[in-house]
Amino acid sequence: MDFVEFWAKKCRENMSACQKEVNQMVDSQIELGNAFYKRIGRKKALEILLK
Amino acid sequence: MDIMVSDKNVLVSFIKDFICALDKLKIKYIIVSGFVAISHGRSRGTEDIDLIIEKISKEEFVELNNDLDKNGFEALQGENGEELFEDYLEDNLSLRYVRKGEFLPEMELKIAKDELDEDQIANRTKLPLTGLDFYFSTIETNLAFKEELLKSPKDLEDAKHLRIVYGEKINEEEVKRIKELIIKCRL
Numbered sequence: 001m002d003f004v005e006f007w008a009k010k011c012r013e014n015m016s017a018c019q020k021e022v023n024q025m026v027d028s029q030i031e032l033g034n035a036f037y038k039r040i041g042r043k044k045a046l047e048i049l050l051k
Numbered sequence: 052m053d054i055m056v057s058d059k060n061v062l063v064s065f066i067k068d069f070i071c072a073l074d075k076l077k078i079k080y081i082i083v084s085g086f087v088a089i090s091h092g093r094s095r096g097t098e099d100i101d102l103i104i105e106k107i108s109k110e111e112f113v114e115l116n117n118d119l120d121k122n123g124f125e126a127l128q129g130e131n132g133e134e135l136f137e138d139y140l141e142d143n144l145s146l147r148y149v150r151k152g153e154f155l156p157e158m159e160l161k162i163a164k165d166e167l168d169e170d171q172i173a174n175r176t177k178l179p180l181t182g183l184d185f186y187f188s189t190i191e192t193n194l195a196f197k198e199e200l201l202k203s204p205k206d207l208e209d210a211k212h213l214r215i216v217y218g219e220k221i222n223e224e225e226v227k228r229i230k231e232l233i234i235k236c237r238l
Binding site: 003004005007008009010011012015016018019021022023025026027029030031033034037038045046049050 | 060061062063089090091092093094095096097098127128147153154155156157180181182208211212214215216218
């Protein structure tokens with residue numbers, strides 16, 4: 001069994017617990033990404049995001 | 052650097068606020084691709100949400116863009132609604148909306164471009180397992196796209212996750228029908 005299968009089975013058993021863990025991970029990723037783009041400034045951020 | 056993870060889910064709150072503008076103008080939409088898997092607990096990151104809206108006129112889009120502006124959103128590509136429609140949506144390119152002053156998450160907005168997109172919107176559905184009050188493309192549609200068209204390792208893993216979560220509830224005939232439509236329209 002690989003990780004995708006392991007995790008999907010876990011979600012099938014308890015979806016809300018799975019969603020809670022994933023939401024925290026995604027929120028954290030977005031906060032870190034925003035902090036990065038704000039630090040480098042709008043012009044550079046748009047250069048990266050729109051390339 | 053002080054990074055705090057709030058209790059409120061950033062993506063869900065972002066989508067909810069964005070969709071308010073679509074609902075106000077009665078524009079049909081569907082959320083597709085990565086967020087469908089993530090909202091079913093799939094363990095992977097994402098910074099954007101893919102959204103397809105039904106075909107609308109330039110005038111309707113300008114009104115939508117104005118409403119999004121009032122609701123605190125901006126397109127990364129520019130401000131002028133008419134130009135955004137002509138330069139991007141008319142050419143089947145996506146617009147990338149963010150909250151003003153932020154860079155992530157992004158809403159990648161496209162207009163339905165063919166029979167396949169119109170089919171997805173006509174069959175749109177809410178997915179109770181997600182616990183979210185949004186319209187999605189069906190699970191069968193997502194499986195067909197990921198297995199027949201997109202096929203990246205990430206997409207195939209998303210499909211595998213959805214297949215395990217939904218198991219025998221998946222309508223394989225419908226997956227087959229959409230795969231045939233993908234071959235007809237996109238390949």
